[in-house]
Amino acid sequence: MRGRVREVWAAATGGGRSPEGGAGRSTAGATRGRRRRRLRLLPAVLVTAAVVVPLTAAARPGIPAPAPAHLAPLTAATLDEAYAANRANAALASRMAEAHGDSHRAAADREMADPSRKLLAFDGRGEGRATEVFGDLAHADRVAVLIPGSDTTLDTYGRFRAGASALQERLAHVSGAGSRTAVVAWLGYTTPGTVSTTVLTPARAEEAAPRLREFLRELRAVTGRSTHVSLLCHSYGSVVCGRAAGHLDVGDIVLLGSPGTGVDTVAGLRTRARVWAARGGDDWVANVPHVSADLFGTTVGFGTDPVSPAFGARVFTAGQGGHSDYFSPGSASLANLARIVLGETTEVTRA
Known part of the structure; x- marks a missing residue:
């Protein structure tokens, strides 16, 4: 089914990559006319996704899981208590999923329940939500919070977790004992599907x-x-950050492989944080029209490309990686992300 959507996307975008980075690359010399064609045919992609996604979603029944654990207010003193309660909740969710016949979700929940995991939050219901800590959060001088994009659920959480773990390892390697760091993987919202109408609108980000x-x-x-x-x-997580930016007490906001934030410039984010942006050389987001339009009463698209000079972000080098490679060990992107988190901003290689 998704293969058919990729074909429609390729046809609608003049042979460009699918939203999942699949078959069909647009040539480096794509013309303005081809870009206009993408915009004209974007409604076709919307209609196709609207038909396909409900059919694929309906094929999988709901997975039973307990309500999230009741926790005391989070403080440094209650962290261990929260970790233990959420691991116990994940273990119960695993048993319920297994009894329901969903061995894949049962395995994912069981991994969450491992004694080594530090879960600030866990909810096994539906697509699932989780917040996990890497490092010593209670004593950290610098903390990075990762916000995921589309198709991130408990079933696919492993790839998101791997990126957070790789960043923490890089931070520890670079900073040594002189700087205490922690990384938090925040899957705190229901992400849109890559092939769906929701990924093209700000609705999930507003929630x-x-x-x-x-x-x-x-x-x-x-x-x-x-x-x-x-x-x-x-990715779509940058739309979430764009919606929240004006009310966040953070020092840096980094937009990676962003389709846009919903505003035209950094000033529109209304934040005092430094705003950074990067896109890998092989990231399919480069082929997404960076526009915002009203279609049938719904806003579609997210506006200005964050790596464009018009947006005004601090653009840095991300290497030649693809859409899922920003946290790959040894990459230029990961090295620059570590520098930003550690405050070594003069060492960041700028694009």
């Missing part, structure tokens, strides 16, 4: 923004006001 603001307020109760927090926003 997620208040949750992100609340989480960052809770985080301050653990870390204190002096800890420097960087927000690393990938």
Whole structure:
């Protein structure tokens, strides 16, 4: 089914990559006329997604899971209690999923329940939500919070977690014992599907923004006001950050592989944070029209390209990686992200 959507996307965008980075690359010399053709045919992609996604979603029944654990307010003193309660909740969710016959979700939940995991939050219902810590959050001087993009659920959480873990390892390697760091993987909202109408609109981001603001307020109760927090926003996650930016107490906002933020310039974000942006050389987002339009009463698209000079972000080098490669070990992108988180801004290689 998704293969058919890729074909329609390729036809609608003049042979460009699918939203998932699939078959069909547009040539380097794409003309303005081809870009206009993409815009004219974008409604075709919307209609196709509107038909396909409900059919694919209906094929999988709901997975039973317990309500999230009831926790005391988060503080440095209650972290271990929260970690233990959420691991226990994940273990129960795994048993319920197994009894329901969903071995894949049961395995994902079981991994969450491992004694080594530090879960600030866990909800196994539906697509699932989780917030996980890497490092010593209670004593961190610098914290990076990762916001994921589309198709990130408990079933696909492993790839998101791998990026957070790679960043923490890089931070620890670069900073050594002289700087205490932590990374938080925040899957605190229901992400849109890559092949869906929701990924083209700000609706999910508008739902997620208040949750992100609340989480960052809770985080301050653990870390204190002096800890420097960087927000690393990938793909559709950058739309979430754009919606929340004006109310966030963070030092840096980093937009990675962003389709846009919903505003035309950095000033439109209404934030005092430094705003950074990067896009890998092989990221299919480069082929997405960076426009915003009203279609049938719904806003579609997210406006100005964050790596364009018109947006006004601090653009840095991300290497030649693709849409899912920003946190790959050894990459130029990961090296620059670590520098931003550590405050070594003069060392960031600028594009």
